[in-house]
Amino acid sequence: MSAMTASGSKPLTSRQPHNIPLPPSPEKPTSHHNSKKRKTGKEKKEESNTPPQHRVGDEWDHSIAGTQTWQWASLTDSSVGKHPPIFTKDGSYFFAFVGSSIKIHSCATGRVVSTLTSRPDGSQSVMNADSSDVITSAILNPKNPYQLITGSLEGYIRIWDFLDASLLQTISIEQPIFNLCAHENFPDYVFVAVAKRTEKLNSNGRGKEANGVVLRVSLKPRSAATGHKVQTSSEITSIGKTRAVVGLSFSPSGGWLVAVAGHKAYVAPTSSFKTGFTKFVSPEALTCLAFHPSEDYFATGDDKGNIRLWYCLNEQVAAHAVGVEKRAQTTTLHWHAHAVSSIAFTPNGAYLLSGGEESVLVVWQLHTGKKEFVPRVGASINAIAVAKGGQSEEYLLGLADATFAFVSAATLKISRSYSRIKLDPEASHRDLFTFSSAPLAVHSSTATLILPSSHSSSLQIYAPSTSTLISELEVSPTNRVSRRDEAPIESSRVECAITSSSGEWMATIDSREGDEAFRGEVYLKIWCWNTRTGFWILNTRINRPHGLERVTSVAFSPEVKDRLALQLVTTGGDKAVKIWRLRTTTAKTGDVEESWVARSTLGFRSELPRHASWSPDGSLLCITMGSCVNLYDSASNVLRRVLTSPNCKAPTSAQFVGRSGRYLAVVSVWDIVLWDLPAQSVRWHLKNPWPIDKILCHPRDDTFALLHSPSISPRLKHHTTPIALFRPLSSLPYKKCTVPFGFLNVAWHPTSWSASPLGVSSFSLVGITNKYSVVLFGDDISAPAAEGSRANAIVGGATLGQRQTLFQDIFGASAFIHPSPIPKVDSNSMSVDMSRASNDTAALDAPAYLMPPIESLFAPLMDSFLKPRSKHQETHNVRGNEQQGEDIEMAGQSDDELVIIGERRERVVDQKEMDMFVELFQQTKVSSNQTAVSKVHEVVPQVNGKHHTAPSNSEVNGVKRHIPTPQPSPGVPAKDIHASSLTPNDKKTQKRRRPSESS
Structure with a gap:
């Protein structure tokens, strides 16, 4: 290695780096083998085919003892369930199915109130997507609306009491379950669709066809047991064979069982299951099924965007020949350009809802064929459910990015939506090396994470301390159409996002690849944080900062006292290094405007710059380019040092280590070299057994971590990333760890290192995995437990299904159901x-x-x-006191x-007072029925020639007059006194009444 200095009698530009004398090389540790021994041709060939070997003293391997699995926790759900959400009877909660867990959400707040899992210890695997015990279907128990029945790929039928958050029963049928249904006409039975793989190839010859069968399973086990103990069913009967079933349901009357699979709809009368299924052919492959809520017909969606209403449920279905396929009378509705993912009828049966890849909810009016739209719901629609309870009708959409959106049936607008972290719907189908990186940044001012959103042109801001999604930032406004015909449309993609150390500025790089009809785009956008509104505001947009070439690196300079001295460096494929600065201008109105402009441009021997970094104090700018690492003075752009090494011929990045920045770690694919900058010498050099992917330096201590490229573990059959932690004093890692996934990007956790005590090198990192999941990992994982992440009993669950009474509609909710909290004194x-x-x-x-x-x-x-x-x-x-004598009142x-001593306490309504109100209403009702009988006409005197209504003891012209009460005549009973004073019309009315009413 060599270090070249620019100091001397001649300027730096007049001396080439190869003419500068090299400093003495550091002493190498002795090795057990002779490095000067000449190798034969055979030995050279064997050496070239083997991975790089390091010195004996520095040898380490993650497969030997001493390697541990680092702690980690996921901030995102493992997958997005495609099963439609299920509402409770009163519509207060809905069930969402994620992997092997059941999440119970509150419809009002969207928060998870409880999570049901089949694991006995209550723990959940973060990688539930890889688990085989995935819940595929669920229904409410027709006999008990407070119980939930689920089916999973492991072949388990489970019955849950979701109020008490307990598992009541588990039945295994030892076959993967894909659909499940039940009806009150068949108590203690469920009907399931299971699949079996065969060796027969499909029509295209590209894979195995999936055959299925529909079974009737009894919920009565052979032996009595409860909870997590697996039982076997006492009776399992086959209904008929099918293809892979995508929909299974009963008619509302329970007279028909319908399954859709492949290009056929299978219909079986429930009066005689022995006859099996009648097959009705569809021209396209079916994708979903929904039954009309009151009539015997059903609707299906197919992969070409068609919706068909099938009118084939009649008596002629039972009279058929075995194996004969029929054509049914259907009505076709078509708007969707791609496959229909989900359909659902409204409770009154007048409307049909459909959704799919277009991110548009379509509302069909069945008797007219007209349609209405709810566009731009945010992502592709996976599932649709209708809330049957509550004050107003709502539609719940399950989107492909793990978002739940409520649509008001009255306004056909999204009323509210709930999401944790929006997932990329294409992540599960994407190859590991499709994208080499993903945008990830930490906003220090708010301790939030800036992550890629469900669409590639947007970012989302997430607060890990509260596990809430704060907002979404559309970096590149994009028309989010799905695709044109079968070819996907390439949209803009955010490649990079970084923030300044003060948290005031953020820089993003978004680009779009060009094609035959469109030129490529690259934009550098600098955003300013608005503390008043809490949003990022676009400040400067720079078109093509490095021409048509891509930007390879972006970095803000460290925080300085003068905010105008802040700089931004970018490197690109045009072999240029550009430095941008902040400029202020004063408008005619006196307002001061800030914008970013180019300050200078650097280059070195037409080498391609790969990486840029700043020293902790901002005085040096380190550029990794070609086969060397250059150190520039940030104020004058003077080249101070050129670092080269024969052992690290193609460095990929370089980072300053520690707060002082004394050491510089230079990394290539296989090698790492640690430079001591004040001594201008190499501290140590190490070859690694695995390719190096990233280097991450501790922001405060003199330690750093090497993240290697992920490898496939033969035992665990998933990607594993080896991680080694180093100190500058030794080339041997002081800690070796692994995590069971690969990374696209890694950053420091917002509150991890700042909270660790001095002298303790604690690593707490956040990363985006190759499946676009967000995980926390490191020595100290302090991820807050998400609300409702465990099984919790639902408070007030006994009121589910009870409708509001007329008394509550008039006077509000009862004080016994919703007691008013007593206000607390400040x-x-x-x-x-x-x-x-x-x-x-x-x-x-x-x-x-x-x-x-x-x-x-x-x-x-x-x-x-x-x-x-x-x-x-x-x-x-x-x-x-002076006014007291003037006016007594x-x-x-x-x-x-008035002097307020404290806040007034709310009065608590007790049962005695409620009984008094009930008695008052009863007396009022009785008195209202007897008004005509007990009405007494009072004689009202004339005042100033006009008749005025007045009470019995009234005051006329200042003189009180007493109107005497009629006295009973001799021989007239006292109880008939009112009857004697009635008018002739009132007497007729009294005669028509029954004796019980006039008494």
């Missing part, structure tokens, strides 16, 4: 007075014979409890004079 406003009083009363804890006389303690003790009135209050009291203090 502790801050009373803390000073209470602390003063507590200190004074503490003096009374001494023995009586040691205390002074009570006369000397009374005055100061009372002063600590009682607050004297202010002069302003005394003035108002004097004015109130206005005596006392006015509203301004």
